[in-house]
Amino acid sequence: MNKILINALLVSEKSSGIGNYGYNLINSLDRLDLKYDISSLVQKKIESNNIDIQIKQCSNRYHRILYEQIPLRRNYKNYDLIHFIDYSSPIIAINTPFIVTIHDLSFYKYPETFNYGSRRIKQILAPISIKRSNKVIADSKNTKKEILSRFNINESKVKVIYPGSPSYNKIEDIRKLEAVKRKYGINQDYILYVGTIEPRKNLLRLLEAYHNLLKQGIKEKLVIVGKKGWLYEDIFKKVEELGLDKQVLFLGYLPEKEKVALYSGAKVFVYPSLYEGFGLPPLEAMSCGTPVVVSNSSSLPEVVGDSGIYVDPKRADSIAQGIYDLLDQKKLREKLSLLGVKRSKKFTWEKSIKNILEVYDKIL
Structure with a gap:
């Protein structure tokens, strides 16, 4: 039986973005009767029946990257295929075939939204991972297009496989919703944002x-839900500058159940990100029947389709108008709520895993 290792070290106790992708990938594979011997390297305990979960705690991202580049590299020879869920293949080439999932190239498109260390690491590792890999999985058509425009590789090397939507459903029990709202001091209707607090998410304009x-x-x-990323200080300064201390609530990273409750109870979900490789939070909100306002750029139109309001992320007045239109029009909210739920069902991890396993099959 061929042995596969999934490097999912971005899966941790407070996963977001790529970490959530890795977690859902592992869980979805674990439900299947697999013809491969699959192991996965993560930073938190995951209950699994069919996948060998290996835990390696890293103190920070630089510790993780150093571990991937030196000690972990020696272990790759023990496998027939490696799947990197991010651009983290070793600088020193390995002989084992590997696949890399590329979520976005935001560090090229908006370099100013990253701190210097993170940007340089990504700009070094991404070209190596893309060019040396046997196959590149892109989260969206937009990401594939940008990969092909930047790197001299054959179009057939890049396969678009959309991530699935989490199995979220709208919570109808008012008591459960109110309990979560009380816990976080939400005593009225609210507009919701979910995502990492960092410049690329465009929170200053929001x-x-x-x-x-x-x-x-x-x-x-x-209401802003999400952990601090990098270069977030200006966001909190802007709240003070505009005198919004009492109107804006920063709740930090929340457990899944509480996050679903806040999605379900929100009047409007807003996601004015400058750039996304896919854009999972709008899809999560749509799954819960919450109407969404999103940027008209990068991959977001692929995800949201005709189920949301689009705004220009570089104009605060456009963002404001999109939010106002939804707040002001109940029938529009109801219409987009229904369309959003329907749209979200197009993105399933069952489809994603089927396509990912086909990639494994072709290489092995």
């Missing part, structure tokens, strides 16, 4: 847009 909406008389609070 705060400006929200400030303008308050001037127009809206009463909803702005």
Whole structure:
């Protein structure tokens, strides 16, 4: 039986983005009767019946990267195929065939939204991973297009496989919703954002847009859910500068159940990101029946389709108008809620895993 290792070290106790991708990949594979001997390297305990879960705790991202580049590299020879869920293949070439999932190239498109260390590491490792890999999996058509425009590789080497949507459903039990709202001091209707707090997510313009909406008389609070990323200090300074301390709630990283409750209870979900490789939070919100306002750029139109309101992420007034239109029109919210639930069902991990296993099959 061929042996496969999934390097999913970004799966940790507070996973977001790529870490969530890895977690869902592992869980979805574990449900199947596999013809491969699959192991996965992660940073937290995962219950598994069919996959060998190997845990390696790393103190920070630099510790993780160093471990991947030196000690872990020696182990790759013990496998027939490696799947990197991020651009983390070793700088010193390995003989084992490997696949890399590329989620986005934001560090090229918006380098100013990364700190210097993170940007340089990604710009070094991404070309190596893409060029040496046997196959590149891209999260979206937009990501594939950008890979092909930047790197001199054959179009057939890159396969688009959309991630699946989590199995979220709208929570209808008002008592459960109110319990979570009380816990976090939410005592009125609210606009919700979920995602890492970092410049690429465009929260500075969201705060400006929200400030303008308050001037127009809206009463909803702005609730921001997600852990701090990098270069987040200006975001908190902007809240103070605009005098929004009482209107904007930063709740940090939340457990899945509480996050689903907040999605379900939100009047509007807003995601004005400058750039996304896929864009999972809007899909999560749509699964819960919450109407979404998203950027009209990168991969987001692929995900949201005709089920949301699109705005120009580089204009605070456009973001404000998109939010206002949804807040002001109940029938539009109801329409997009239904369309969003329907749209979210197109993205399943069953489909994703089927396509990923086909990639494994062709290499092995």
